[in-house]
Amino acid sequence: MKITIIGCGNMGGAIARGLTKSTFVNPDDITVSNRSKEKLETIQGEIASIHTTTDNKAAVKDADIIVLAVKPWVLDSVAIDIRKELDLPRQMIVSIVAGATIERLAALFASGDAIPAIFRVMPNTAVAIRQSMTLFTPYNATPEQVDVIKTMLDSLGKSLLVDESLMEAGTALCSCGTAFAMRYIRAAIEGGIEMGFRPQDAQLVVEQTVKGAAELLLDTGNHPEVEIDRVTTPGGITIKGLNEMEAAGFSAAVVRGLKASK
Structure with a gap:
């Protein structure tokens, strides 16, 4: 399996870093293409075995999966630049381009009667440490191709196949949602400092508490209210x-923030 990230x-960069830590692909089967040599030098300094290039055409020729980032x-x-170099329908196109619909992607990459397997994908920045929540929607893909892409995404965290109509809402929940969770963590740290904790201790306590709460839900499958009741x-x-918190509008503020981000 060869993967090119454009x-x-x-x-x-986060996807490249996450994939090199996974067992889905060998680092030397990953190619990263970018116009800026500086960013390529940075990532190759971190991951010596990956390939880098500024030539998109060369990068896609032997790839099985092409990630558009x-x-x-x-x-x-x-x-x-690259569509004449594509080997359709063998190659799979994975797009994380914000707002790029499947309809637009299909129009851009179709070549005559040949249409590639396209996946619209929305990860979050935790993909770098293989803890992303990633949503994806396939188009013109075989069940086997869907399985391949899901396996790749699951190697970077957890994934969920959704209808494309949920992509904007999903972006608010799992992409913007990272920032929203961080804002709660920041507020809780500030509260801890006000109550007497040293800043570094407050941060440790809050981070582990939030991590434990999330792991508890993931492990049990319980609704949050079940654990709250306990x-x-x-x-x-x-x-x-x-x-x-509710009197100050906590839940309402979260819902309003999510809807504003859609």
């Missing part, structure tokens, strides 16, 4: 804290 910005405004020019004793301090 674009070495935050997300392209470019800015939306350069997608058209990249497509024009720590909210009648007249206790937890329910008092929760009620104060």
